[in-house]
Amino acid sequence: MMNTHDIQKIQIILQADERLLLHILLSSDGVIQRLGSGRLDNKEYQLMSDNVGGVFFEDLLKSLPAGFWESEGRYSDPNFRGQRLGLSISVIENGHEHSFQIVYGSESSGPPDDIVAFVVRAKDLTEEWYQGLKK
DSSP states (O other): OOOGGGEEEEEEEEEETTEEEEEEEEETTSEEEEEOOSSTTOOOOOOEEEEOOSHHHHHHHHTSOTTHHHHOEEEEOTTOOSSEEEEEEEEEETTEEEEEEEEEETTSOOSOHHHHHHHHHHHHHHHHHHHHHHO
8 A cells, every 4th residue: 555645646537438427637736637527518619627635635635545555556347338438546655656447337337336435526526616716
């Protein structure tokens, strides 16, 4: 397991085929970026970016699933149903990227619950900030 104090960035990308549904980047130096709603009918394609200090980053870091380091790799649902979705979570630690990637269907069981909770937490943490910048 890596030392969380050495983590510099967390990036989450959710795509439907080639369409970007959600992009969130949080870094330890306070940089925040977000694009999209994460919904299949996403129509938000403008990347919002700012430096807000490390508060969002630290909060999200606490939500990183305990087994993330062990689940690192690429996965594909062999029985996916519905629209093809791809979720990628990357953690940059001391310049080295650790990533979890999964391809699944919109009508399939999808990623593990702790991964889903992590993505939802990132979206919730950045929602008020994101909505404020869109105005």
